[in-house]
Amino acid sequence: MKIATWNVNSLKVRLPHLADWLRAAQPDVVCLQETKLEDANFPADALEEIGYRSAFSGQKTYNGVAIIARGALAHVAHGIPEFADDQKRVLSATVDGGTRVVCAYVPNGQSIDSDKYRYKLRWLAAFERWLAAELPRHSRLVALGDFNIAPEPRDVHDPALWEGQVLFSEPEREAFGRLLELGLKDGFRLFPQPEKSFTWWDYRMNAFKRKMGLRIDHILLSPALAERCTACTIDLAPRARERPSDHAPVIAELDM
DNA sequence: ATGGCCAGCATCGCTGGA
Numbered sequence: 001m002k003i004a005t006w007n008v009n010s011l012k013v014r015l016p017h018l019a020d021w022l023r024a025a026q027p028d029v030v031c032l033q034e035t036k037l038e039d040a041n042f043p044a045d046a047l048e049e050i051g052y053r054s055a056f057s058g059q060k061t062y063n064g065v066a067i068i069a070r071g072a073l074a075h076v077a078h079g080i081p082e083f084a085d086d087q088k089r090v091l092s093a094t095v096d097g098g099t100r101v102v103c104a105y106v107p108n109g110q111s112i113d114s115d116k117y118r119y120k121l122r123w124l125a126a127f128e129r130w131l132a133a134e135l136p137r138h139s140r141l142v143a144l145g146d147f148n149i150a151p152e153p154r155d156v157h158d159p160a161l162w163e164g165q166v167l168f169s170e171p172e173r174e175a176f177g178r179l180l181e182l183g184l185k186d187g188f189r190l191f192p193q194p195e196k197s198f199t200w201w202d203y204r205m206n207a208f209k210r211k212m213g214l215r216i217d218h219i220l221l222s223p224a225l226a227e228r229c230t231a232c233t234i235d236l237a238p239r240a241r242e243r244p245s246d247h248a249p250v251i252a253e254l255d256m
Numbered sequence: 257a258t259g260g261c262c263a264g265c266a267t268c269g270c271t272g273g274a
Contacts, residue, residue: 010263061264108274148274167274200274203261
């Protein structure tokens with residue numbers, strides 16, 4: 001099974017990119033973030049035509065998550081229980097007869113002195129508490145999405161420049177570390193990877209061509225799924241296209 | 257040295273992203 005995550009930065013604009021990428025990469029399950037579409041406008045029919053069923057949770061202008069899959073999506077659940085939030089950032093579903101998929105769009109945080117940053121840390125604490133409860137219930141669990149956190153210096157093109165900034169501040173990295181302490185494994189780091197492996201590049205400054213990026217999109221695997229993971233890669237092809245999303249998809253292959 | 261892009265919503269400028 002191939003499972004992927006991709007922040008598309010507007011599914012309305014990126015639907016042709018997504019359709020092309022689905023044909024090229026042949027994933028079985030894809031988690032999408034920043035769809036920026038109300039549910040009434042979600043392109044479920046277009047995706048159905050190319051072989052994918054959809055579950056989605058969107059809102060106007062901001063946020064929005066979706067899970068698309070070749071097979072059935074069961075037990076679809078919205079949000080983080082016990083964390084009241086109008087922002088559409090979390091969607092869960094069971095695929096492939098028993099793999100629990102948690103699609104997450106972690107708040108950006110804007111800057112470390114902002115209310116949005118405090119919201120990000122509160123959100124991450126609630127997310128951690130919830131996953132701690134979910135893991136014993138689902139031995140095969142994968143939490144994937146745009147985490148808006150670069151976990152380590154090697155995940156940042158210029159760690160000195162980014163030190164203390166939002167996306168790479170110590171409290172955020174500690175919050176990410178606590179997710180790993182639950183037993184989740186960073187799928188990408190299960191394997192040797194090229195240096196300067198990133199998933200997001202600023203639209204400005206020719207950042208993509210200059211390899212000035214961050215690795216902030218992640219696939220976190222429960223121990224049972226980590227054992228079955230045979231590869232995890234970042235696909236740079238969509239980011240190199242005209243009018244790309246600023247994020248690249250990350251894809252994990254699971255032997256099941 | 258600075259800031260440089262993009263999407264959406266609603267104009268002819270703003271918010272938010274990361």
